[in-house]
Amino acid sequence: xxxxxxxxxxxxxxxxxxxxxxxxxxxxxxxxxxxxxxxxxxxxxxxxxxxxxxxxxxxxxxxxxxxxxxxxxxxxxxxxxxxxxxxxxxxxxxxxxxxxxxxxxxxxxxxxxxxxxxxxxxxxxxxxxxxxxxxxxxxxxxxxxxxxxxxxxxxxxxxxxxxxxxxxxxxxxxxxxxxxxxxxxxxxxxxxxxxxxxxxxxxxxxxxxxxxxxxxxxxxxxxxxxxxxxxxxxxxxxxxxxxxxxxxxxxxxxxxxxxxxxxxxxxxxxxxxxxxxxxxxxxxxxxxxxxxxxxxxxxxxxxxxxxxxxxxxxxxxxxxxxxxxxxxxxxxxxxxxxxxxxxxxxxxxxxxxxxxxxxxxxxxxxxxxxxxxxxxxxxxxxxxxxxxxxxxxxxxxxxxxxxxxxxxxxxxxxxxxxxxxxxxxxxxxxxxxxxxxxxxxxxxxxxxxxxxxxxxxxxxxxxxxxxxxx
Amino acid sequence: xxxxxxxxxxxxxxxxxxxxxxxxxxxxxxxxxxxxxxxxxxxxxxxxxxxxxxxxxxxxxxxxxxxxxxxxxxxxxxxxxxxxxxxxxxxxxxxxxxxxxxxxxxxxxxxxxxxxxxxxxxxxxxxxxxxxxxxxxxxxxxxxxxxxxxxxxxxxxxxxxxxxxxxxxxxxxxxxxxxxxxxxxxxxxxxxxxxxxxxxxxxxxxxxxxxxxxxxxxxxxxxxxxxxxxxxxxxxxxxxxxxxxxxxxxxxxxxxxxxxxxxxxxxxxxxxxxxxxxxxxxxxxxxxxxxxxxxxxxxxxxxxxxxxxxxxxxxxxxxxxxxxxxxxxxxxxxxxxxxxxxxxxxxxxxxxxxxxxxxxxxxxxxxxxxxxxxxxxxxxxxxxxxxxxxxxxxxxxxxxxxxxxxxxxxxxxxxxxxxxx
Numbered sequence: 001x002x003x004x005x006x007x008x009x010x011x012x013x014x015x016x017x018x019x020x021x022x023x024x025x026x027x028x029x030x031x032x033x034x035x036x037x038x039x040x041x042x043x044x045x046x047x048x049x050x051x052x053x054x055x056x057x058x059x060x061x062x063x064x065x066x067x068x069x070x071x072x073x074x075x076x077x078x079x080x081x082x083x084x085x086x087x088x089x090x091x092x093x094x095x096x097x098x099x100x101x102x103x104x105x106x107x108x109x110x111x112x113x114x115x116x117x118x119x120x121x122x123x124x125x126x127x128x129x130x131x132x133x134x135x136x137x138x139x140x141x142x143x144x145x146x147x148x149x150x151x152x153x154x155x156x157x158x159x160x161x162x163x164x165x166x167x168x169x170x171x172x173x174x175x176x177x178x179x180x181x182x183x184x185x186x187x188x189x190x191x192x193x194x195x196x197x198x199x200x201x202x203x204x205x206x207x208x209x210x211x212x213x214x215x216x217x218x219x220x221x222x223x224x225x226x227x228x229x230x231x232x233x234x235x236x237x238x239x240x241x242x243x244x245x246x247x248x249x250x251x252x253x254x255x256x257x258x259x260x261x262x263x264x265x266x267x268x269x270x271x272x273x274x275x276x277x278x279x280x281x282x283x284x285x286x287x288x289x290x291x292x293x294x295x296x297x298x299x300x301x302x303x304x305x306x307x308x309x310x311x312x313x314x315x316x317x318x319x320x321x322x323x324x325x326x327x328x329x330x331x332x333x334x335x336x337x338x339x340x341x342x343x344x345x346x347x348x349x350x351x352x353x354x355x356x357x358x359x360x361x362x363x364x365x366x367x368x369x370x371x372x373x374x375x376x377x378x379x380x381x382x383x384x385x386x387x388x389x390x391x392x393x394x395x396x397x398x399x400x401x402x403x404x405x406x407x408x409x410x411x412x413x414x415x416x417x418x419x420x421x422x423x424x425x426x427x428x429x430x431x432x433x434x435x436x437x438x439x440x441x442x443x444x445x446x447x448x449x450x451x452x453x454x455x456x457x458x459x460x461x462x463x464x465x466x467x468x469x470x
Numbered sequence: 471x472x473x474x475x476x477x478x479x480x481x482x483x484x485x486x487x488x489x490x491x492x493x494x495x496x497x498x499x500x501x502x503x504x505x506x507x508x509x510x511x512x513x514x515x516x517x518x519x520x521x522x523x524x525x526x527x528x529x530x531x532x533x534x535x536x537x538x539x540x541x542x543x544x545x546x547x548x549x550x551x552x553x554x555x556x557x558x559x560x561x562x563x564x565x566x567x568x569x570x571x572x573x574x575x576x577x578x579x580x581x582x583x584x585x586x587x588x589x590x591x592x593x594x595x596x597x598x599x600x601x602x603x604x605x606x607x608x609x610x611x612x613x614x615x616x617x618x619x620x621x622x623x624x625x626x627x628x629x630x631x632x633x634x635x636x637x638x639x640x641x642x643x644x645x646x647x648x649x650x651x652x653x654x655x656x657x658x659x660x661x662x663x664x665x666x667x668x669x670x671x672x673x674x675x676x677x678x679x680x681x682x683x684x685x686x687x688x689x690x691x692x693x694x695x696x697x698x699x700x701x702x703x704x705x706x707x708x709x710x711x712x713x714x715x716x717x718x719x720x721x722x723x724x725x726x727x728x729x730x731x732x733x734x735x736x737x738x739x740x741x742x743x744x745x746x747x748x749x750x751x752x753x754x755x756x757x758x759x760x761x762x763x764x765x766x767x768x769x770x771x772x773x774x775x776x777x778x779x780x781x782x783x784x785x786x787x788x789x790x791x792x793x794x795x796x797x798x799x800x801x802x803x804x805x806x807x808x809x810x811x812x813x814x815x816x817x818x819x820x821x822x823x824x825x826x827x828x829x830x831x832x833x834x835x836x837x838x839x840x841x842x843x844x845x846x847x848x849x850x851x852x853x854x855x856x857x858x859x860x861x862x863x864x865x866x867x868x869x870x871x872x873x874x875x876x877x878x879x880x881x882x883x884x885x886x887x888x889x890x891x
Contacts (some may be wrong), residue, residue, distance in 0.1 A: 043637070045662050045887055051611040052486035065887050146612065150633070167662075168633030170613025177485045178580070179604030199584075199602040203477070228479055266477070454479065454499070461476040461501035461532060 044072075044098075046151050046167040052144070054226055055173050055219075056408050056446055058117055061102040063151055063167070066094040073110065073152040074102060075160055076120040078145060084134055086411060088112065088124040091155040109155065112436065120149060121173070122439035124411040128158065133417035133428050136410065141222040142182060144172035173409075175219045177226035182218075185232065190255045192234040193218050194262070195225030201264035204457030205230040206271050207256050207294075209278030211301075212316065213418060214238060220273070223407055227450055229457065230265050232258065236281070237312070246311055252285050256292040269457045271358075273298040273449070276371065276403065280306050280315070280351075287355040296359040296456035298449050301368060301403045303376035304351040304383075305340040333415045333430040337372045343379045353380045354387025361394045361452045363445045365401025369432035373403075396448060398441030402433020408443040476501065478532075480585055480601040486578070488660055489607045489653075490837050490875060492551055495536040497528065497585055497601075504528045507544070507586040508536060509594055510554040515573055519561040520840060522546065522554050525589040544591070546865065554583060555607070556868035558840040562592065567846035567857045570839065575629075575656035576616060578606035607838075609653045611660035616652075624684045625669040627652050628691070629659030635693035637664040638724075638886035640700050641685060643707025646671070648850025657836055658702070661879055663886065664694045665702075670710070671850035675742045681710065682720040698886045702727045702878075705800060705832065709735050709744070712780045715787065722787075725885035727878055729792040730832045732805035733780040734769040762844045762859040764798045772801070772808045782809045783816025790823045790881045792874045794830035798861035802832070825877055827870035831862025837872040 045064045053059055066072060075089040090107030092100045103117035112119035126134045138145055150165035176182070179198030185191065193216060197203055206229045210217040214237035221231035234255050260267045272294045274282035279302020286297050288308055306315045327335040344350055362380065364373040377395050384390040398405070402414065418429040433441075479498040487493055500506060505527050512520040524541030526534045537551040546553035560568045572579060584602035586594065610616070613632025619625065627650060631637055640663045644651040648671035655665035666688050670676055689696040701723045703711035708731020714721040717737070736747040754767040773779055782789070793806045806824050813819035827834075833842055847858040862870075 043635075043887070045883065046633075050484035050487055050491055051660070052606075052608070053484055057483060065883070148613075148632075164634045168613070170611070170632045172486070172612045174486065177603070178606050179582075198604050199480070200599050226485075227481075458479060458499050459476050460499055461504075 044151055044167050046149065046169045048149055048169045048171045051170075052172040052174065054177060055145070055175050055223060055410070058103075059171060060117065061120065061149060063092075063094070063100040064098065066098040066100065068094060068096045068098050070094040070098065071154050072100060072166070073154065073156045074100070074107075074120060075150045075152060075156075075165070076124060077148045077150070077160070078124065078136075080134075080136055081139055082134075084130050085127040086124040086136055087127050087160065088120050088122075088411075089156070089160075090116070090119055110157070118409045118439075118443075121147070121409040122411060122442070123435055125413070133415065135413055135416035137217070138175060138219050139217075141175040141218045144174045147171050147173060175222040175226070180222065180225045182222070185258060187258060188254050190234070190251065190258060191238065192216065192232050192255060192258075193221065194230065194232045194259070195221050196230050196262075196264060197225050197228050201230075202266045203228055203230045203264055204269035204271070204295075204453070205232070205259040205262070205265040206273050206453065206457075207252070207259055208233050209236065209272070209274040209281055211276030211278050212237070220407060224273070224453075229453060230259060230262060237277075249285055249289050252281060253289055253292050256285070256294070260292075266459070269295055269459065271296040271298070271453060271457055273300075273453075274302060275300040275405075276302060277312075277316075278302070280304070281312070283351050283353070283356075284308060286358060286360070287351050287353065294358055296361070296452065297356075298361045298363065298452065300363040300405050300445075300449075301365065301371060301373050302362070303340060303371055303373055304353055304380050305343060305349065305372075305376055306351065307349055308351050329430060331415075331428075333428045334418075335430050336370050337368060337432075339372075341372050341375060343372070343375050350379075353383040354389060356384065356389055356392060359392050359394070359452070359456050361396070361449065363396045363398075363405055363449065365398045365403060365405060365433055365438065365441055367400050367432040367434065367437075368403040369430040370403040394452070396445055398437065398445065400434045400437035401441035402438055403431040404433075405438075405445055406442055408446045409439070410442065412438040412442075478585060478601050480583065480603050482583055482603050482605050485603065486606040486608065488611055489579070489609055489657060489839070492537075493605065494551065495554065495583060497526075497534040498532065500528045500532045500534070502528055502530045502532050504532065505588050506534060506600070507588065507590045508534070508541075508554060509584045509586055509590075510558060511582045511584065511594075512558055512570075512579060514568075514570060518564055518568055520558040520570060521561050521594065522557040522559065523591070523594070524550070524553055543589070552838045552868075552872075555581065555838040556840065556871070557864055559864075567844065569833075569842040569845035571651070572609060572653050575609045575652040578608045581605045581607060609656040609660070614656065614659045616656070619666065619687060621687055622683050624680065624687050625672065626650065626684060626687075627655070627667045628688070629655050629665045629667070630693055631659050631662050631664065635664070636695045637662060637693060638698035638700070638882075639663065639688045639691070639694040639696075640665040640702055640882070640886075641681075641688055641711075641723075642667050643670070643701065643703040643710050644668075645705030645707055646849050647847065648672070654702070654704075654836060658882075661882075663700075663882060664688070664691065671741075674745070674851050675740060677740060678714070678718070681714050682718055685714075685721045698724055700725045700727065700882060700886055702729075702882075703731055704729045704834075705731060708732070709780075710741070712782065712785075713737065716780050716782065716784050724889070725788045725790070725881065726785075727790045727792070727881065729834050729874070729878075730794060730797060730800060730802050731791070732769055732800050732802060733782055733809055734772060734778065734801070734805055735780065737777050737780060758859055760844070761857070763847075763856045764859050766798055766801045770801050770804065772804055779808070781812070783812050783818060785813070785818060785821060788821045788823070788881070788885055790878065791825065792834055792878070793824060793826040794832055794834055794862055794867070794870060795826060795828045796830060796861040796863070796867075797832045798859040799832040823881070825874055827866065827874070829863045829866035830870035831867055832860040833862075834867075834871055834874055837875045838868070839871065841867045841871075 111123035221233035279299035524544040545557035708728035
């Protein structure tokens with residue numbers, strides 16, 4: 001992506017931000033001078049470093065030049081692509097030198113507490129008065145998330161719009177590192193987007209599949225490419241793609257081949273990463289494909305409980321057969337986790353995990369209300385133990401994390417709107433998880449996923465060269 | 471050693487930084503005790519190529535961490551986290567006398583960092599790269615606004631920090647090359663100061679009132695604290711800053727920063743008079759063996775006559791002088807010594823801070839900018855080009871830039887943000 005297009009996107013992002021600032025009355029654009037007291041008052045200095053980061057990079061937020069022992073609220077504000085506002089805030093008291101250092105000081109209240117360097121991002125939630133069931137996801141990965149960080153006097157819990165902050169700073173959070181290329185793929189009936197890291201390559205590859213919500217979700221692939229993997233985000237549920245009724249794995253095998261055959265990909269170093277239904281597809285391909293062999297697989301919030309030889313649409317419909325097990329809780333949220341419980345002992349109703357031939361990483365939250373992933377993982381381990389391939393398995397279970405384990409520092413939502421594709425029905429789904437443990441799970445699991453992919457996909461010198469003198 | 475048996479990982483954090491932010495550059499997954507060259511490549515807006523490189527050896531884990539490991543040679547050596555930027559120099563075969571300056575402050579510098587096999591010193595464009603990443607270096611933080619100023623006959627650009635303000639203000643006066651140089655005020659705004667870049671050399675006969683008008687424009691902006699304004703000058707801009715602060719009733723800055731400046735000037739008249747005065751001493755111009763112009767003697771010896779130098783004994787606000795001891799363009803160290811003497815005599819030397827850097831030259835810029843020891847110079851309004859010797863040696867000059875910038879920001883914060891009314 002050229003610097004020029006980068007600049008235009010940034011300018012567009014800034015336009016949104018200035019509109020945002022104006023709406024919040026933060027600019028003296030009307031030409032009305034602030035009161036004379038304000039003109040003389042010394043303002044604190046708010047800094048965010050780095051000013052522009054990747055979504056998974058930590059930042060340091062600091063306030064200086066406050067009076068000592070002064071109560072302040074640090075506030076973050078973001079307007080999503082759907083035009084909803086999300087915010088987070090923490091209460092602090094400056095030290096004797098009039099400073100607040102978010103990475104070290106404890107928040108005394110707000111949407112997060114304790115010493116949380118990234119709390120202003122992961123604890124965001126829709127502002128009061130927003131539509132319900134919202135989920136924050138970036139669909140345009142070529143522009144950054146723009147976040148306004150502000151400092152307010154005192155400990156404020158509402159009405160952030162009604163008072164001007166003492167100071168503000170803007171930070172950008174990017175899914176794409178500079179130089180990463182984004183290319184639309186419409187080839188051999190396969191629909192997706194491929195992201196290629198900067199540099200000569202060749203690089204390892206990853207086939208990346210999202211869940212049953214469908215569509216083309218690109219952000220994880222963009223981030224993987226920013227870490228050195230050619231990554232293909234695959235659309236496999238859109239009606240136009242028409243793969244759902246396909247009984248075989250041909251569509252996924254074609255997608256895998258597209259990555260392998262790319263001139264900048266190391267052919268024997270391609271893995272698969274999937275979330276939810278995407279994880280089930282990953283296991284299906286890894287266990288049953290006769291033409292592709294992923295070098296490793298990452299399955300986030302997935303299950304092996306699906307009949308192997310059936311089409312995706314059969315699998316999805318099959319899930320809704322067990323209506324008596326699909327609960328609706330007191331807030332009208334669908335709780336789907338019981339659909340596959342207890343885990344079936346019938347081998348025809350689940351994938352044969354003894355057929356897995358590559359390293360497999362499972363990432364699950366034990367408060368997953370949408371799918372019984374922890375129980376599935378236990379059954380997977382049992383099957384693999386019996387088959388003698390358990391040494392390939394690594395399982396990460398995160399206490400009090402929910403279903404949607406995303407890249408780090410993105411907000412957690414316990415439930416959100418979901419469209420059941422083939423029924424075209426909108427429901428409110430309970431994903432589960434508690435905010436702080438879920439945020440910790442996202443941060444920890446992402447590091448482990450990247451390490452796992454590097455370990456298995458990046459050819460390492462010590463394993464491939466003899467101990468000869470260089 | 472076949473390179474296709476392993477792939478190394480190159481990472482830079484942050485990949486998009488402000489020009490004064492440090493980055494960390496790491497190589498992983500290489501063989502242990504393996505020689506590698508880290509290389510930086512930058513294309514200027516004029517199409518020139520700048521490059522820097524350092525020679526490294528991976529540790530027992532096959533890693534290189536530029537922030538901790540020493541470069542064994544190249545355009546910089548030793549442990550230098552930012553050496554790949556500050557030691558950038560024109561690639562072999564470039565036009566002579568180049569100076570790196572970003573004209574468009576709203577877009578980033580794009581630097582390509584690459585890793586090469588072994589210890590290479592030339593021919594980088596013809597060699598295979600093991601890995602590379604693109605790094606952006608910005609003068610403007612997100613949310614900083616750029617506003618064209620054309621009111622009251624004043625031409626300039628105002629950079630406003632994000633947020634409601636009001637903010638302390640700065641008037642930024644560049645040097646005798648003229649034009650509207652925006653990158654330093656853009657960076658100052660990124661640190662919380664409403665900063666006005668002033669174009670003041672468009673006409674030879676610019677009146678002193680022009681600066682007062684510009685100062686008023688800044689004061690009257692609704693997002694600027696009218697009593698918290700400072701002046702920042704470089705070279706000739708420093709001379710203007712000193713003169714205005716002492717003799718103008720309108721310009722009453724809260725503090726002044728003079729980088730590579732001098733108080734020696736014809737006090738009574740306009741800028742045109744000052745230039746005429748300097749021109750009278752043309753015969754004192756010297757040339758080094760490469761025929762580069764040394765102008766530092768034109769203002770020497772330091773006059774004792776008070777009509778020929780700004781009476782800094784009358785200054786009423788803190789003054790920070792940044793001095794490169796190897797300055798070949800202006801007699802900055804001698805001027806600083808004389809200013810100190812004058813202020814000690816007048817009893818206001820408690821206002822003075824001098825930062826003096828051995829082996830640093832005239833062009834003390836924001837940190838990690840490439841050093842220019844000699845470069846093409848064309849005075850505003852003239853058509854004659856020279857190669858001026860600015861002075862300084864790469865490593866000490868770069869250290870001076872880093873240290874002076876940090877102390878300049880501290881000084882400005884101290885005087886414009888923190889001090890009581």
